[in-house]
Amino acid sequence: MGTDTAGLFGYSNTLSGRPGETLSFHVSAENVGSYRAELVRLRHGFTGSAGPGFLEDSVPSSFDGEYAGQAQTCQPGSYVEVKHDGKLADCAETSIRAYIYPTLPRSERSGEFGAYHVSQNSMVRDSQLQTVLSTTIAGEIGGYSLALDDGIPTFSWFADGAIRTLTLNQHLQDHQWYLLEVTASAAEGAVTLSASPVANIMNRNAEATAGLDSDFARCSATQFEPRVGDLRIGSSARRVGSRLLAYETFNGKIGGVRIDQLGDEPSGQRTLGDWHFGLSPRSDGLLLDVVLDKSPHAFHGTCVNTPTRGVTGPLFQGFVTDFRRVPDEYDAIHFHDDDITDADWPASFSFEIPDGLPSGVYAAKVSAPGAEQYMPFFVLPSERKNRVAVLFSTATYLAYSNDRIAFEADQAEIIVSHTPIVDGLDLALQDHPEFGRSCYEIHNDGSGVVFGSSRRPILTMQPTHRAWFQHGGAWGLPADLCISHWLEHESIPFDAITDHDLDREGHELLDGYDVVITGAHPEYVTRAEIESIDTYLSTGGRLMYLGGNGFFATASFDPEQPHVMELRRADGGTRPHQSPFGDARHTTSGEQAGLWRNKGLPPQKLVGVGFAAQGFDRSTHYERLEDSHDPMAAFVFDGIASDELIGGFGIMGGGAAGAEIDCYDPSLGTAPGALLLATSGPFSDGYLLAAEEVYETLPGLGGTENPRVRADIVLCPIEGGGAYFSVGSIAFSGSLSYNAYDNNVARMTGNVLQRFLRKEPIDSVM
Amino acid sequence: MVQRTTTERVAELDAVFDRRFNARVRSDLTSDVLDELLRNPLGPHTDTASRVRRALGSMTITGKQLILSLGPDGPWAIGVVTVGAPGNLVVDTDAHHSYEDAMRVIFANRAAQFAGPVGTEGTSHGN
Missing domain, CATH: 2.60.120.200 (Jelly Rolls)
Known part of the structure; x- marks a missing residue:
């Protein structure tokens, strides 16, 4: 669908690359005669004054310049x-x-479909x-x-x-x-x-x-x-x-x-x-x-x-x-008449990543009066240069890509406990149904969407986008930029890696990094990624899981077209829709769809905490528990008072604990030696126990009644020198920048990072 | 007799539920509850206010109000989901200084619609 207003939309052929590799960028210019293209490094996404604001640096590149605008057609519809x-x-x-x-x-179509009761079709x-x-x-x-x-x-x-x-x-x-x-x-x-x-x-x-x-x-x-x-x-x-x-x-x-x-x-x-x-x-x-x-x-x-x-x-x-x-x-x-995994636009320009371009988060930015678009991508190091790697959650970005639920589902407002807050990018997305749907949505025929793709404009992956379901909704890439900017503030250089890269290259990609830091919401991962992180931890690696609802459900990438990610939904647990009987096996991996906890790999086994509940009204703080006073954990709370509440502030809901949250659970594999450092403050009944915890529906599933509705912080030393530190909350990343990074969330996280960078085993008290 | 469709039968069941549901919510929608919602749109709310809030928010998406962020720190406007309008949203010209203010306006509008003038059925949950 076209409009009378100026618009620039585009995508890259791949989401990551190394120096020497070439990316192509595909741009459609609507009512734009010409546009400027430039390379920018993305430093921080969230635009509001509650944080550092939107930060980008221009980087001279081979594709800088003016380009003639040409409108392209994006046509959904699958066929053979x-x-x-x-x-x-x-x-x-x-x-x-x-x-x-x-x-x-x-x-x-009539009726209501999926978890959110989709009743309207905006396509x-x-x-x-x-x-x-x-x-x-x-x-x-x-x-x-x-x-x-x-x-x-x-x-x-x-x-x-x-x-x-x-x-x-x-x-x-x-x-x-x-x-x-x-x-x-x-x-x-x-x-x-x-x-x-x-x-x-x-x-x-x-x-x-x-x-x-x-x-x-x-x-x-x-x-x-x-x-x-x-x-x-x-x-x-x-x-x-x-x-x-x-x-x-x-x-x-x-x-x-x-x-x-x-x-x-x-x-x-x-x-x-x-x-x-x-x-x-x-x-x-x-x-x-x-x-x-x-x-x-x-x-x-x-x-x-x-x-x-x-x-x-x-x-x-x-x-x-x-x-x-x-x-x-x-x-x-x-x-499906709304399937779209490759807009198939001609390349507008290309970019060979030069030697010497530091690893990080970049974007090809195209702009014209009244129109602007970022095509984000990640530059991997040509060879190992930094001690820290950030694993950006590209599979989860694709799962959420072009989410339109707020405009189509009766119960969108109910799941978030407030009226959805949308922004201009959401309206642009409504004007362009041809850019396709997220894996949370329902096709025009009522069946669930099970493929995501990066070869189409993804407006929810714009660095300034805010998710409708969380007021102050830094989500996906904008949330992960909160983490990378915190590292910048700490003067800790890092290498950027993605789900795509880890799935393809395995644990060798992680081998040698002293610390790997996850994004705020690494929800969807492949089996190869879980195995790689497990190997990394068991061979001395140290992981900081700075998110919530991570390592939750099965994703896979098409081995021949890795820009396509598959995410089918099994018939159990938290899910926005469900594949019909017989249709729940991934064709790109042979893997049965569904939650990793239902396939022998609960996240608690990997990182000590796993998905427990979700809610989107107000986030809260953490309070310290007895293990936080264990001498082994003293480094975590250096400079933090013994009775100090942690993170009662932040961009996402006003607290560090919130949105999608994880809990400590030995019955699901949290290690006996994991220290339970802190747990969240109280949640409202807008926070509800995860569906996979509900075998039969019983009253009392809300945060004021159910003891499992909580976010826990865990530290676990691993034999061989490895360790993980997990915070179990998506909102956590949105608290790092509070008060210009002078706060106890940033302090605690910095304490952990600095200690993790030291070689001594974590269980040797220092 | 004209053969009824499954759609008509399901609609009949929905109407029965709506009648019961709406009666309960109207009895719960007191001025105290509305005051609580207006005072603190994001909660936490009492059990009764939470029930009313869910009822007011569970109307069908067609014609429903959303909040549109107009800038990095606001202001915020209220729009009505309308397929075919630009952005599928007809945006009100009034700007609100906080999204909570916008939520207050929406609560008040919906409460008035839901209750309806005295002696009428008002707008139901299913509408």
Whole structure:
């Protein structure tokens, strides 16, 4: 959607790089003739006077300069593109088969979806057509298309330059498998179309009570004008410049797609295409972007905008839920008209990271009168230079990317206990639904979003963005900049690393750092990251977990397209939505979705504390506990009085303990030797116990009644010289800068960092 | 008899719940409770005020009020979620010096809508 106002939007091809590597930047300029591009180092994000304010330094770079503005189109909609040698161009003398499971056949959604009761869709469809498969281009002659027209199956083709259609009578029911079959024969002089309900465990209604009938139609036809071009499954095409974009995209699952040539040839020769969406070309069986054609022609397809694979198909039996073991039962792909994982804009400029550019947080900043956009990225060190590394939570940034919940969910206000506070970036995001959704949201068809991507403008990752759910809402990158600016204030140089890098490179990336500091909310991590941090700690590494709700749930990156992050939701624990039965395994890793605590790796085992509760009205302080007076912990509280409350101030809710909070829990793996240094002050009943703690719903889940609703600070020495210090609160980072860093949160954190930088084991009292 | 749809049946159930829910909330929405909410919009609140606050905030998102931050330290404006408007938000021209002030205005508006003029049903939770 465009507006009349000036706008600059963009993204980088990757979120991190090392000196010598080249990043490309992709910019769309709306109502902007030209813009200036420059490199900036991001020092602090939160703009309000409660902190240091927004701080950036201009850094001379090879791409500094003026650029001509050009508007680009970002088109959501996922599909499979099939290139062929012309054999699929003509539908005359063919039969077409597809199984479909429409999830939004009438294009209008009703009801409430997900944890926050999404009832409104701020992305408006402009067509009642949804394409099952097509060779057509909007406005051009030739080709054929099988689609739903306001929920009714229809087949269209061209004859004498005009479009002809054959349409059934009955609307299809949503969440029900159907077999669609088409025959088109000039020799017979006819087209037939049928739709038959298919029994399947995942149909919404029982077969005996659904009241569904088959439907059939036939008409005469002798001409079929071909179009030489790609076949698309799940979408047709519209031409914009030299690009063919998604058009009239399907919402729902499609599987068992096959096109045969009519005639008397041996059966093996008749098949023109026979796509199996459950098969992988990879030895590990992962279902990435390549779709296999089993026919002799091998017209393999490519997924565009990451439709959801690894979903149950028309043959699903319900016994095995690993797509790699029963590929025939997973011959289906779920398409969405709002999927967008690559805007696919041309590069506006590129940047080879020069030797000597210090590791840190940077952005390509583009600006023009009335418009500005930052494209953040992280520069890793070319070789180890600093003793401290900050692990920036890029997976979690992508999970929250372009969050629109405040505008679509009835219960957004209820979960945060106050009216959501939005800002100008949120309004710009509303004007650009094409930039896609966060993994907390609901697709247009009511299913949950399970992919995030950095190859699209992400307005929630702007360094000045404030989250709607926390007044003073520094969240994600802006919150993590609170930590990196504190390090700058302490004159501690650091290297920037990200989830992407740690997942790819493993513990070797951490090896040799004296201290690794997490971001404020490292919620979503991969198994490789957990294993890497565990190895780092067990080999003498020291970790400062300065956040809350960390190491919580399973993420994975596409091994071939790492800008795509996968985050499915299992059927237990805190979750904004839930993948359907059978669909909860990551196709980019083979990993079962869900909370790490439900997979043998609770965060308490790694960092001593784990997610306990969340709330967003007011944060609070910490108060010291008995272990804080243990001589081993004396360094933590150097300069802090024995009865001093810690952190009753801060940007995020007015305290250091708040938002999403973690507690000490030996039953979930907190080490016996971990010292319990402090616990939070009182929380209101706006703070509620995490869902994974609720086996049966009992009254008394709020902060005034439930003893587990708390944030705890833990220090744990580890044999071999390692240690971790965990604060269990997202709001913590927002308290560091209070009173120009002269406060007891900054002091305590600085005490820990300075001690962690000393080689002596933590359990040797000094 | 015209066959009813599942949507109509679910709506009937919602209406039954709303009738009971709204009756309870209207009895709870006393001037003391409203004073408590206005005095301290972010709480903590008494149990009764919390119940009323949740009721006032759980209306459907269409037409609901949000707070728009207009600068790094405010001011703040109130907007109504309206799909199709710029930013999908129709923003009021009044500026408020704190977001808590904006919350007070929203509380007062919703309480008036919820209670309705004396002798009427007012705006329900489900509207």
